[in-house]
Amino acid sequence: MEKTTVLASNGFGAQFYIPGFVRIDDVHQIDEYGNVELSVVYDDAKLGQVAQVTLGNRTDGPPLDGQTPPPVALGKLRYIGGWLYIFYYAQPAPNWQNEKTMVITGRAHDLEFYVPGLVAIDKLRQLDDYGNIQLFVRYNTANINQIHHISVTTVGPDRELPAGAVDLGLIHPYGSYLYVHYTDTIVPPQP
Structure with missing residues (x-):
């Protein structure tokens, strides 16, 4: 109707x-x-x-x-x-049935979480001066058996990425500037 x-x-x-x-x-x-x-x-x-x-x-x-x-x-x-x-x-709409977005909130340093069927982290948003952030995480529901372990951390003031890390951008807690990045590891299938 x-x-x-x-x-x-x-x-x-x-x-x-x-x-x-x-x-x-x-x-x-x-x-x-x-x-x-x-x-x-x-x-x-x-x-x-x-x-x-x-x-x-x-x-x-x-x-x-x-x-x-x-x-x-x-x-x-x-x-x-x-x-x-x-x-x-x-x-x-392209890929509407398969792709969805979730929002993860936490501290920019030492944040860890798991995502089934990770596609990308589309956006970083700083919430406050304490280093709390939101990450807009896109995942594919057709691939939920592939679990990704995401580790988020910061470096500063130079943007030095470890091997395999993905740059998320810049935050500024308490007036200092830190670069945020994450690494992605696929978890082996569970027995």
Whole structure:
């Protein structure tokens, strides 16, 4: 059954992953900075079909025909300094059924955890001045029998990576700067 929900976005561009996506019926501008509300129609009987919906814009007219995926015009957007023509296009979301993300929180030094089917650590976010961080860890549910042991640690002030380590970026606890990296070891199958 088709239902409608409202999503807020900036009209200069955004990307959504929408289960059961059917179409965007309407766009409503909410301020002069280009922010909009989108009336999104989805089918709750098709939630397993996830679409990657991308909002785009052009200054010189509606989107061109012949693009893949085909764009759907939504109208004009007014912002300080001019006008934009906004549109969206939708396509099946890549690897939606297999890849998921979990958030791991802990101290940046000597943090250890296990991840089934690790794909990548996509993002490091510092939480406070004590060295607490969040790691956004992507894993593949089709490969959960492969368990990865992840060890996170810091070095500083020079970025010296041990063999096989992956750089995660820089944090600054108490005004000092430390580089964060991790090593990944696959755990042997358990008997």
